[in-house]
Amino acid sequence: MAAPVVASVLEAAAPLLAELHAESFPPADRWSVQAIGLLVALPGHFALLATAAGEPLGFALGRVAAEEAEVLTLAVRPAARRVGTGRALMRALMAESARRGARTLFLEVAEGNLAARTLYDRLGAAVAGRRRRYYPNGSDALVLSLPLSPSGAATGG
Ligand SMILES: CC(C)(COP(=O)(O)OP(=O)(O)OC[C@H]1O[C@@H](n2cnc3c(N)ncnc32)[C@H](O)[C@@H]1OP(=O)(O)O)[C@@H](O)C(=O)NCCC(=O)NCCS
Structure with a gap:
């Protein structure tokens, strides 16, 4: 498979993003076309x-407010996983967040989500907190933080 290319998209891409989201999350966690379109159009928000x-x-969807950025969601098609796409999206999100002035990136991940936790761990994320019974299935979320350098590269890990 060719190396992934990551580019910014606008709210017109919401139907495609909703399809990709639905492939990666259980029905109770899926986001509608409308919800994604509204999010992407909000100030400080962006889609890659x-x-x-x-x-x-x-x-991936991200947002930046002052010096803090957040990953709102990240999804790679099941058939396209383990070839570096998630890492490429995260690196692009980190670079875009740093370009917009963020110094720290926060994200939430289900405690049992080994794929995402390993990906974030390799990028230098550290556990900053826990939200109990955060997800519809009752599982806890870990809040992770990832320091950003001005170039967008992780400073740790
Ligand atoms: C998490 C997710 C985005 C990873 O996407 P991906 O394109 O497969 O990730 P990459 O190929 O870039 O993997 C980068 C690294 O992450 C880790 N990783 C990814 N998937 C993994 C898995 N299933 N098990 C263990 N480690 C994994 C590995 O360290 C991997 O590097 P390697 O392949 O060189 O060993 C994808 O599994 C996904 O969409 N999951 C469902 C949605 C989700 O959980 N999103 C995150 C919500 S917080």
Whole structure:
């Protein structure tokens, strides 16, 4: 598979992003086209789409407020996983967050989500807190923080 290319997209991409989201999350956690479109259009929010040879592979939504950034969601198509797309999306999100002035990136991850936790761990994320019974299935969320350097690269890990 060709290396993923990551680019910014606007709210017009919401139907595609909602499809990608639905492939990666259980029904209770899925976000509608409307919800994604509204989020992408909010000030400080942005969407990044990963493609290979023009085919969509996954996306990430982020937001920046002052010096703090947050990953709102990250999803890679099941058939396209383990080839570096999630890492490429995260690196692009970190770079875009730093470009917008953020110094720290926060994210929430289900405690049992080994794939995402390993990805974030390798990027230098550290556990900053826990939200009990955060997800519809009752599982806890870990709050992770990741320091950003002005170039967008993680300073740790
Ligand atoms: C988490 C997710 C985005 C990872 O996407 P991906 O494109 O497969 O990730 P990458 O190929 O870039 O993997 C980067 C690194 O993360 C880790 N990783 C990814 N998937 C893993 C898995 N299933 N098990 C263990 N480690 C994993 C590995 O260290 C991997 O590097 P390696 O392949 O060189 O060993 C993807 O599994 C996904 O969409 N999951 C469902 C939605 C989700 O959980 N989103 C995150 C919500 S917080």
